Amino acid sequence: MSRDTIYEELKRRALEALSKPAPYGVDIDVEQLVNYTPKRRVTILSERERVKQVGIDVSSKTRSAYFYQVDSRIEAYGSLVSGVEILPLEQAIEERWDEVRKYFWRLIPVDMDKYTAVTFLKSSGGCYIRVKKNTRVDLPIQTCFLLSGGTQFVHNIVVVEEGAEATIVTGCTIAPEEMGLHIGITEIYLERKAKLVDVMIHSWNRVTHVRPRTAVVLDDDAVYASYYINMSVTKSLQSLPKVYARGVNSRVYSATIILGLGESVHDIGSIAELSGEHSRAELVSKVVARDRSKITTRLRISSLAPKTSGYVECRGLLLSETSSITTIPELEASHSDAELFHEASIGKLRDDEIEYLMIKGFSYEEAISMLIRGFVDIELKYLPPQVEKALQSVLDVLAKKSV
């Protein structure tokens, strides 16, 4: 099929899905937001401190590649190491269609819902990252998506070739008090023995809607570890990334950490579909709800092949009487030797723990912050040291913001 034919077919399907709501989350009037004009246009440099809060230090020397986009404008991109290619997706489509076509809207159906459809039809940026065979990059690849306000429809494709290893740190944020809609479509392909650590840190505002759509496919012995953190008030966030562990002995780890503030409505989770023999998934969510926020977490593992195993952990912490948390752990097995477990809990901070820390000399606020920091503590073994340190700092900030 020619590129035009593929585009025509995608366009037809997208147009048909333009009114199709997502099965979960608040339904949004996209058109209203498309017509919104922000009060001022920001740049990565003007918002240097803001993007730093989402893990992007633009002055950092500790990066292997970078891609910075503001609204639909790509401000800078480049690779600092051989073996990692990074370029705007539109450029990759123009210059390497035969390569890109294998990945373009292959994992995520363009007509999944109105958000995928509008992203195809009004696509405004995104990157194409390729980590070449057996390349092992210690320093992270930084990608940053900043929004002045209005809409941002981003499509990213990531390919990690056989035996390659990389870490991507993505920070997404918006100017304060600007209405916005951020949709990020990300299709990730991990070839045999590839490893990708995917860290995403979001910080939005009380009038922004966010609809990431992510899908990942793993070949034999591939490893995918995802860390998603949202630490600010958000009008609404809905996302349910899907990981297809198709390869034998492939590994999936996903940690989702959400701080619900104000009137935020979050519906978030992840799905791991284990169709490769001996594949394994561990999905963890730790959510903290304060004020009048509402959080729903959905974690699902499907064991579709022999000797697959998985673990789901959903933890919720309620900090106010007016917030709410719903956790939905789901396990599905179609083989008798599948081993699947789940744990789920929702609770509040215990008085005896707060009081214990207080009599050790911490203030009430410090005690709460320490306990929340402890609550959101997660397994960081997949992260390279410098990213681990940065993520620890982000979690420290999250804990302080929750008080």
Add this chain to the structure above:
Amino acid sequence: MLRIERVAVAVEGRIVVKRASLELRRGEVNLLLGPNGSGKSSLLNAVMGHPKYVVVAGKVLLDGNDITHLNPEARVRLGLALAVQHPPRIRGVRVGKLLEKLVLRRVKSVQEAMKEVQNIAKLLNISHLLDRDLGVGFSGGEMKRIELASLMALRPRIALIDEPDSGVDVDSVLLIAEAIEEMMSMGTQSILIVTHTGLIAKHVKHHRAYVMVDGEIVAEGSSERILPMVLEHGFSAVVSCAVKRDE
């Protein structure tokens, strides 16, 4: 240094300490003896300003200043610290991190704090617990040693230690005793140890003892005199003998 004057303590409206007076002097290790449920832990918690233990009568004076209504944070800043009897299990709060934060209340450098935590951990044989969640899966002895470590991290002027010898093995008691001696050499000026078995007293040099029964201090005096009496005849004997306050 620390004077507790006719203090009564209530927990959720119920009086748990009726009347307690005692004094901690510079350079002394004092014992607070008493049967289970006599109010010893409640008194210590009230002295620390624990929000649930409310002083409803009397005063707590530190260096002559009334600290009865100060919050715990301020009391720690003034040099008071408590090793509790039953610390909670706290998932996600690592022992090492907690100790480091306590040390950082008096030193500025994180590296210096980490080094000090290592030294404390070595002394109390808890190095293997530093990366673990507080109290989760720990033995009784390990919990007590970590509590002592938290005191050493704070380096208080006055340390209150609640039942360091209950439910622990002999090795732990010896380590705790060593830590108490070390604290005194590192600047802690006065220590009050709550014990109902007296086990720790065999390994720590002590000076005075108070006996608390049914929410009241019923006897006080030289620990050399009171402790053998309690261990030999029990607390009820001390009460019936109505030991006169000898000082």
